[in-house]
Amino acid sequence: MESYQAFEVTENSEGAFEQQVVTRSVPELEEGKVLIRVRYSAINFKDALSSTGNKGVTREYPHVPGIDAAGEVLQSSSDRFSVGQPVVVTGHDLGMNTDGGFGQVISVPVDWVHALPESLSVRNAAVLGTAGITASLCIDKLLMTGLKPSDGPVLVTGSTGGVGSVAIALLFGLGFEVHAITGKAAQHDALKALGVTEIFGREELSEPSKRPILKGRWAAAIDTVGGVPLENVLKSLKPQGSAAICGLVASPTLNMTVFPFILKGINLLGVDSAEVTPQKKADMWRFMIENQAALTKYQDWVTEIGLAQLPEYVDKILQGKIAGRTLVSLDQ
Known part of the structure; x- marks a missing residue:
């Protein structure tokens, strides 16, 4: 050339x-x-x-x-x-x-x-790409806390985006009950086909709550939006729950107390996919390759x-x- x-x-x-x-x-x-x-x-x-x-x-x-x-x-x-x-x-x-x-x-x-590897095509590698690496890093951090499917549902925000949708497919393949937040009503059937069992409208988490702690609903969460939705997710985690965060499309700001962290022992786990070590990135590719069966429906x-x-x-x-x-x- x-x-x-x-x-x-x-x-x-x-x-x-x-x-x-x-x-x-x-x-x-x-x-x-x-x-x-x-x-x-x-x-x-x-x-x-x-x-x-x-x-x-x-x-x-x-x-x-x-x-x-x-x-x-x-x-x-x-x-x-x-x-x-x-x-x-x-x-x-x-x-x-x-x-x-x-x-x-x-x-x-x-x-x-x-x-x-021979088991992953060039096209599928691009389909996964940064979105897949980021989703895998989020799941990896949640699993490192000891999270198990029996602990309860995992919420995914920004669920129709690249990171959110790959995360849903992988979580479902690992046996987790997956819930999703989306503002796109037209995508509800597609989300259910991907493995989501319960879908919430974006408005459910978009309004600030003055309460420092909300009823525990989710064992864990993967958040791609930040801002007020993340505040409400953190307040709504079950005791010892964890949220892996990787985005800020709503806002980079959090305005909340430390009460959920010190009264329910929750974890806030930051994820960066750009500067992780080559070894860690290789581990995440291996994780996705091992779970390719969970990504079959993702081609849609x-x-x-x-x-x-x-x-x-x-x-x-x-x-x-x-x-x-x-x-x-x-x-x-």
Whole structure:
């Protein structure tokens, strides 16, 4: 390959951000790097922010977003990888300040790259991607507290998003009773097909409560939204319950007392999928591969698009109009 297509975001002289598919030259292989031919990426909320000029995510433009990338090795400066080997890259700085998976070729450090086993296709690796890693890290932290299916239901907020929906599939596969919060009434049947037994409307947790503690309803929770909904979830955990948190689409702020923590002994578990160690990330890929059977129904939640459709879907994810995972095919 001498050139490749990429979804490039530029900042014009008036400070506005423009998106277009461009042709770029394939870079020279650098020491300590791997060149990868990307076959699939996926749209994450962070990609939408980068695509619309959020300087908290991407400092300098022009830039190619895409925090997920799955494909095969074009060239490698390390003998750890061979030409044509299927690989995946998620997190680190990919798609933030390093050109990411919305381009057909990426150049990344060797330590960012994970080889794919024969049991996991390049496409399915992208379907899981950062959403799968994050969901798995949340479940891993909950299991480390000793959580068992017999302890009671697990609540998932932001349940129709990428992280929430993957978490539901995995939790159900592990034998947990799963409850969900969503504002999308049209997705209730799909959530039940994925394994959810009880669905609550978003409004049920969206209003602040002056009570420091609420009736215990859930043994654990995975929260992707933050803010008031998280406050109400924490107040509603059963004694010794835990909440793994990984998002802030509602708000990054918590306004509550410490009473649920010191009177019910609950745990607040923070999850970051970008900077976890390569070993931990490899463990999470292994966990998902071992539980692939639980993800069979998840294919119904996957929408596949090409680079030219990205502007439309960037707008959709910012407006909260996407359910499940939107896969970006770099061969369309």
